[in-house]
Amino acid sequence: MADDSHLALQAIIDEFKTLSPETTSSFIFKKNGGIISSDQDTSKEAIKNLTDAFNELSKKAQVIEGLESLTIQGVEGQINVTGMSSLYLATVSSRAADPKIVKSLTQVIVPTMVKLIDQTAPAAKEKELPQTVKPIEKKDSPKVGKQEKKSAPKPKAMSVGSEMFLPRPPVNQFMVDRISGFLVASDTVRIDSNVVMKWRELYGDNEIGWVNVETLEGKTVVCRFKPIKDQRSNGKGIVQIPEKIMLRLQTGKGKLVIVKPVVEDAKEKKA
Amino acid sequence: MNPKPSAGQLAAEVDTPVVISAFEEKSPTFTSLAVSLSEIRKLKGVIGYILRSETSALIDLANSKEIVDYAMLSSRIVESSVEIAKQFNIGETESILAEGTNIKVLCMDIGNNKIAIFMEKNASHFWIIKRILL
Known part of the structure; x- marks a missing residue:
């Protein structure tokens, strides 16, 4: 360590x-x-x-x-x-x-x-990866000169490299709150709007359409999310989860869950 | 009012309990604990129990093949925990809970009787402790 x-x-x-x-x-x-x-x-x-x-x-x-x-x-x-x-x-x-x-x-x-410490330690190592990866790229793929680089299609290793420069998804811990009603989508959780804003500031053009919700027991669900509109519910450290997702997570109101954004690389998406 | 059943009678009533030795002396605490444990055994998630006194033992485990392993583990948990408790001056041990990946073991000493209850991890051991201490 x-x-x-x-x-x-x-x-x-x-x-x-x-x-x-x-x-x-x-x-x-x-x-x-x-x-x-x-x-x-x-x-x-x-x-x-x-x-x-x-x-x-x-x-x-x-x-x-x-x-x-x-x-x-x-x-x-x-x-x-x-x-x-x-x-x-x-x-x-x-x-x-x-x-x-x-x-x-x-x-x-x-x-x-x-x-969290465990997760951030490998992230620090990953930042050093492009340097160490370079010789391997040369070995596996044909040599790519400066001129070739412009015309040749982007090698896969490069796109992997660009992913590495994305900040590691922040991990937020929330308390579960049940959400129900006619207008509530059963596959969408609602997250503190300030947290969503911070994610968007952090990732810029990269789209965040999904979140990974994990219970302390290790059950995970990847689902859509929306920011909480009601200002009274913001800043309370809660995540509003519909019944269907709560059942899948085997969790309940008042339990703690860890939420991470699933980030799509904008460059990759365009490609 | 019916008298409380003896531990020997209880042993016959529980599904497949294994009585390790006959009850040489009728200790009221042992009998009372046997009754409580037979009730606890019926709870969802409870895999089985071992009740030992200086002269008697009552074992009821779902998997009888692992009786020896469970018995040895519960003894070791108690021995190690008593040593650790002495080191940190937390006084006499009231209860010990050891949790594995899927199973947890609750060990308690009531007088001269040693109890080990094996249960699934999601079973409520708090309720069981309360029930035993009643």
Whole structure:
């Protein structure tokens, strides 16, 4: 994992006590036991003991298809270990901690942020790709000189290259709200108009006609979208979803979903 | 009013429970837990349970071939969790929830009785904890 990602994860851990003061310990570790980031108050020995015990248990959890999370409720506190792709977040909270806050932090907010970091790290690598790809293009396709470039049809690799320069789709997390009525299209979700405006500013000529809606359980639907017209519903962090799509996503009102725009490259479209 | 059925009677009533050992002593807690667990077993998403005391055990699992694996896993979950709990001073362990990809295990100690309930991930373990602690 890149240094920037480490810093971002450390920042999350550092902020944990601000968000939940009753959290006495928090750290992130890898599946193999390596510590990615931890708070200053927790001893390395304690972290090592937890990671060793968890990894040992994980190896023996084949009958339940691996261990994704562990919650130990004690008389005086609670320990949570939550899986986030290849990483685990461990938190120790006192009994006074609000279970809703702890749950939303450990199971929604931090995993989502880690997912975002995971997504932005490859994006940074992709930006370097055109340079590294160049020699491969030369190898696979006939040499394209400067003069040939004008007349020859655009090689496929070039169009792939142009896609790479599109910004990575921003990921927005919304709370689901049900939408129904005669005039409501059953295949269209409605998204905060400010968010839609930002997408359009970001992608300019590139058309955004569809969005990818994903639940925290991993169910996804690609569907049409419209901005929310009602100003009262804007800025509330909600996405209005018709019943049909909600059923497909197996989600409901009040649940969280991640929404990403599906961007069509304007150049490709013209071609 | 009918007297509460004994755990032995219950074992016969549940679909295909496997009674590992006979009940050597009639512990009221064990019997009461057996009744609760037989009700919990009927809930949607509950795959089965293991109830153990120092002298008796009652197991009801949908897949009897995996009894040993489930029993060993539940013991390990409890052992490891107790160690972790000691390390972080969270006091005596009340309940442990270990979640796999599709299945989760809820482990609880009630007196000398150890419970492990196996369920699908979407089953409500909060309700089950409440039911057991009633």
